[in-house]
Amino acid sequence: MMDRVLSWSFSLALAGLLLAMSFQKVFGLDPNPVFGLIAARSGIGLFEPGLRYVTALLELIAAGLVLWPAMRQRGAMLGLFVAGGAIVFHLSPWLGWQVPKAGPLSQALAQGMTAAQIDALNLPTDKGAMFLLALAIAALAAMSIYVERNNAFTASHPGSKPERASFA
Numbered sequence: 001m002m003d004r005v006l007s008w009s010f011s012l013a014l015a016g017l018l019l020a021m022s023f024q025k026v027f028g029l030d031p032n033p034v035f036g037l038i039a040a041r042s043g044i045g046l047f048e049p050g051l052r053y054v055t056a057l058l059e060l061i062a063a064g065l066v067l068w069p070a071m072r073q074r075g076a077m078l079g080l081f082v083a084g085g086a087i088v089f090h091l092s093p094w095l096g097w098q099v100p101k102a103g104p105l106s107q108a109l110a111q112g113m114t115a116a117q118i119d120a121l122n123l124p125t126d127k128g129a130m131f132l133l134a135l136a137i138a139a140l141a142a143m144s145i146y147v148e149r150n151n152a153f154t155a156s157h158p159g160s161k162p163e164r165a166s167f168a
Contacts (some may be wrong), residue, residue, distance in 0.1 A: 022059035029106040036109040073148035080141035086134035098125040
């Protein structure tokens, strides 16, 4: 019973975050501050809007799979993959773990400013909030994968418990 509660709790929280992030990418500020900044700093225009829409679609698919009990583990794996990509970009020089505030950054990108001009503006940052959100999504996805893997073992081996690491 507790496994089922944990499974649904993690999956609903993960699906909610993935849906929120997906809708933000599609219906949020245009140009998207995160993907626009990555495109400006990397010089690769494919990031905005192309990769933004691909990421939004992957997040939407992951949220749907997480809500379907038979596919929950695969959805969580896809969510972990997307969150892992976000973490990698936040740790890269193309984005950084502190992102300038979304509104002013989007306005600067819409005006066609270069990455150097945007950096020279010294815009206030989110103080790492987006990076922490990516970490939270990754943690929820990992916990969901663990719970689903545990549930699958229990279902295939009734009456036995999965082996756990011992620190003794």
